[in-house]
Amino acid sequence: xxxxxxxxxxxxxxxxxxxxxxxxxxxxxxxxxxxxxxxxxxxxxxxxxxxxxxxxxxxxxxxxxxxxxxxxxxxxxxxxxxxxxxxxxxxxxxxxxxxxxxxxxxxxxxxxxxxxxxxxxxxxxxxxxxxxxxxxxxxxxxxxxxxxxxxxxxxxxxxxxxxxxxxxxxxxxxxxxxxxxxxxxxxxxxxxxxxxxxxxxxxxx
Amino acid sequence: xxxxxxxxxxxxxxxxxxxxxxxxxxxxxxxxxxxxxxxxxxxxxxxxxxxxxxxxxxxxxxxxxxxxxxxxxxxxxxxxxxxxxxxxxxxxxxxxxxxxxxxxxxxxxxxxxxxxxxxxxxxxxxxxxxxxxxxxxxxxxxxxxxxxxxxxxxxxxxxxxxxxxxxxxxxxxxxxxxxxxxxxxxxxxxxxxxxxxxxxxxxxx
Numbered sequence: 001x002x003x004x005x006x007x008x009x010x011x012x013x014x015x016x017x018x019x020x021x022x023x024x025x026x027x028x029x030x031x032x033x034x035x036x037x038x039x040x041x042x043x044x045x046x047x048x049x050x051x052x053x054x055x056x057x058x059x060x061x062x063x064x065x066x067x068x069x070x071x072x073x074x075x076x077x078x079x080x081x082x083x084x085x086x087x088x089x090x091x092x093x094x095x096x097x098x099x100x101x102x103x104x105x106x107x108x109x110x111x112x113x114x115x116x117x118x119x120x121x122x123x124x125x126x127x128x129x130x131x132x133x134x135x136x137x138x139x140x141x142x143x144x145x146x147x148x149x150x151x152x153x154x155x156x157x158x159x160x161x162x163x164x165x166x167x168x169x170x171x172x173x174x175x176x177x178x179x180x181x182x183x184x185x186x187x188x189x190x191x192x193x194x195x196x197x198x199x200x201x202x203x204x205x
Numbered sequence: 206x207x208x209x210x211x212x213x214x215x216x217x218x219x220x221x222x223x224x225x226x227x228x229x230x231x232x233x234x235x236x237x238x239x240x241x242x243x244x245x246x247x248x249x250x251x252x253x254x255x256x257x258x259x260x261x262x263x264x265x266x267x268x269x270x271x272x273x274x275x276x277x278x279x280x281x282x283x284x285x286x287x288x289x290x291x292x293x294x295x296x297x298x299x300x301x302x303x304x305x306x307x308x309x310x311x312x313x314x315x316x317x318x319x320x321x322x323x324x325x326x327x328x329x330x331x332x333x334x335x336x337x338x339x340x341x342x343x344x345x346x347x348x349x350x351x352x353x354x355x356x357x358x359x360x361x362x363x364x365x366x367x368x369x370x371x372x373x374x375x376x377x378x379x380x381x382x383x384x385x386x387x388x389x390x391x392x393x394x395x396x397x398x399x400x401x402x403x404x405x406x407x408x409x410x
Binding site: 003004005007011014019020028030032041051052063064066089 | 208213219232
């Protein structure tokens with residue numbers, strides 16, 4: 001694309017580096033900003049730099065937090081025997097939205113993915129082990145996605161933690177609520193047959 | 206969505222105000238920035254504010270430009286008898302990319318759209334008229350999209366400019382190159398039959 005303005009080109013170049021945004025979308029976003037008051041762009045820029053420069057991680061669960069310890073970790077009413085291991089903040093938000101989990105979280109900060117250069121040493125596994133060593137945790141729940149990287153990470157954590165006397169569990173994988181059997185992929189269907197459970201348990205919710 | 210950090214929430218709020226980006230995508234973008242070095246976010250923010258605060262419009266064609274007059278308008282080798290009216294910079298870029306037009310441009314800065322509160326007074330029509338009054342222009346080409354707003358704007362300009370002794374033309378609308386007749390919509394097909402042209406002319410290009 002040939003731009004008539006260097007300033008525009010620079011803005012488009014930077015926006016287009018964001019994931020999922022091509023140069024054409026970037027141009028559309030830049031032209032949108034141009035139609036808004038200048039204060040709009042100023043607010044956007046300030047919010048981004050403030051966020052990037054001043055964000056903290058909770059010292060307990062490694063989730064994003066403004067305070068040294070996040071709201072969940074500083075809530076003494078939660079169940080300290082349950083620890084739920086998740087990939088990132090989005091998973092904490094998703095699980096919190098269900099209202100079904102009352103324990104604490106541990107945010108790994110990624111998944112083992114050799115292709116992307118992410119190894120076990122890049123995750124918060126040391127901190128996970130010291131939490132378990134402290135002795136209050138009875139069950140560690142692996143709540144990762146159902147991808148290859150997540151399976152690898154689950155297996156690595158299983159090996160790493162099986163020497164401790166804690167129960168290790170993983171969230172159930174199977175047919176999503178509302179999904180039709182005939183359109184379910186074979187791997188999911190096979191897994192949901194193999195991990196079937198007594199009917200009385202399945203209606204508990 | 207319940208965020209564990211105000212800084213994150215503010216960033217997501219601002220990003221989600223951009224067109225076509227929902228809160229979920231905004232969160233993904235914010236978390237992406239977090240995985241990049243701080244300088245990355247700084248560069249993005251600077252490029253956006255620099256662009257928004259310092260951008261100029263060419264005094265001649267009203268296209269975006271860093272200089273008071275854009276590269277196209279300051280090129281004396283172009284044909285001053287031809288003026289191509291377009292909606293915005295993207296259309297200038299698209300037409301320039303074809304390499305088929307050697308005249309000058311006039312950027313309207315929008316289309317007449319009462320639904321969006323855009324009337325003729327919001328477009329650069331006064332400047333268009335004074336260009337035509339200057340007397341060097343022989344043909345004005347309306348090169349707008351094939352939408353309702355574009356048709357309205359075309360018709361308005363036609364009424365406004367028909368008192369001047371310039372040729373008024375509009376870019377051809379019809380079946381796109383590579384398109385199959387049976388899948389062409391009725392309106393386009395009807396129009397392309399009604400505006401058919403002698404075969405010798407159609408193979409010129």
